[in-house]
Amino acid sequence: MVLTLYKYDLSPPVRSVLMVIEHLELPVEYVDVNFMKGEHLTNEFKKINPQHTVPTLKDDDFILGDSHAISVYLINKYAKDDSLYPSDxxxxxxxxxxxxxxxxxxxxxxxxxxxxxxxxxxxxxxxxxxxxxxxxxxxxxxxxxxxxxxxxxxxxxxxxxxxxxxxxxxxxxxxxxxxxxxxxxxxxxxxxxxxxxxxxxxxxxxxxxxxxxxx
Ligand SMILES: N[C@@H](CCC(=O)N[C@@H](CS)C(=O)NCC(=O)O)C(=O)O
CATH class of the missing domain: 1.20.1050.10 (Glutathione S-transferase Yfyf (Class Pi); Chain A, domain 2)
Known part of the structure; x- marks a missing residue:
């Protein structure tokens, strides 16, 4: 697996995913997309995420936007237990x-x-x-x-x-x-x-x- 996170640390939803990644101890490549400077509006980034928001996750060829969806996906796929997202x-x-x-x-x-x-x-x-x-x-x-x-x-x-x-x-x-x-x-x-x-x-x-x- 190659995980890539498009992010900018000022963003609260980005920081949620950074915390989940840290908690799960996942190896991730990071690409900064500075939305304060409009970098999220390039055609290149819009091809990755038409909604042009950070965070956006790429897991090999699977692409997902939204911090909540990304957090749940990472836990469902990579967590060793259900503590962060209980199965009850x-x-x-x-x-x-x-x-x-x-x-x-x-x-x-x-x-x-x-x-x-x-x-x-x-x-x-x-x-x-x-x-x-x-x-x-x-x-x-x-x-x-x-x-x-x-x-x-x-x-x-x-x-x-x-x-x-x-x-x-x-x-x-x-x-x-x-x-x-x-x-x-x-x-x-x-x-x-x-x-x-x-x-x-x-x-x-x-x-x-x-x-x-x-x-
Ligand atoms: N519900 C989304 C919100 C993501 C979002 O709106 N991120 C902002 C940065 S905090 C963004 O990328 N804004 C650029 C835009 O909406 O074009 C999530 O939880 O990931």
């Missing part, structure tokens, strides 16, 4: 719900808030963008009452949501009084080596870029 139907269903929550609620909140300031020249985020972020925090706080997001086991629910939540925290810091479970869960995740190695650097870069554009 109910546990798996909770993990799946968190993954869809990341796609449907968390990621749009970061994409919108970040783009308003970094790509659209806004000097600060609009009230509407902030409302979407605080609503995302409220929901996640209620999902985070146990040790990990899907219960007592660390899973890809934690990996996929923490890259997005930590990015949101960079652009709109989490209030520990209002969201104590969310705050404690993010702290717990940020103490993991996996997080320090694969999420922290790109996450900091995202925050630095955002802060440099604020009015």
């Amino acid at each position: 139907p109910k546990l798996r269903a909770i993990v799946d719900q968190r993954l869809h929550f990341d796609s449907g609620i968390l990621f749009p909140a970061i994409k919108n808030g970040f783009a308003q300031v970094v790509f659209k020249g806004g000097k600060k985020m609009t009230d509407d963008a902030i409302e979407k972020i605080t609503s995302a925090y409220e929901f996640t706080d209620q999902f985070a009452t146990k040790t990990w997001l899907a219960g007592e086991q660390f899973t890809i629910a934690d990996i996929c949501c923490v890259t997005t939540i930590s990015s949101l925290n960079e652009i709109y810091p989490i209030d520990a009084q209002k969201y104590p479970h969310l705050y404690a869960w993010l702290k717990r995740c940020s103490e993991l080596d996996l997080y320090k190695k694969k999420n922290y650097p790109g996450n900091k870069e995202l925050g630095d870029v955002f802060r440099s554009k604020l009015g």
Whole structure:
């Protein structure tokens, strides 16, 4: 097998896949596609992924986009056990719900808030963008009452949501009084080596870029 990941570390979904790859100890070749400079819009990359998003995975001649689909695929194909993506139907269903929550609620909140300031020249985020972020925090706080997001086991629910939540925290810091479970869960995740190695650097870069554009 030859695994290639098209990536750019500032991207939260890219960092989720980097964490999964690290956890599974997979050998992967990396190709940087800097979407901040428009490199994802070349015909060459669009031929690989017509949706021109990172992360995109190539496993020999099999190509797959979307961090959640990629994470599940890598685990199904290469993991030695089911710890990251439990096979028990109910546990798996909770993990799946968190993954869809990341796609449907968390990621749009970061994409919108970040783009308003970094790509659209806004000097600060609009009230509407902030409302979407605080609503995302409220929901996640209620999902985070146990040790990990899907219960007592660390899973890809934690990996996929923490890259997005930590990015949101960079652009709109989490209030520990209002969201104590969310705050404690993010702290717990940020103490993991996996997080320090694969999420922290790109996450900091995202925050630095955002802060440099604020009015
Ligand atoms: N749901 C996708 C979102 C991927 C995504 O939108 N990635 C952004 C970078 S954070 C991107 O490549 N944007 C370029 C574009 O949409 O053209 C995932 O989880 O992988």
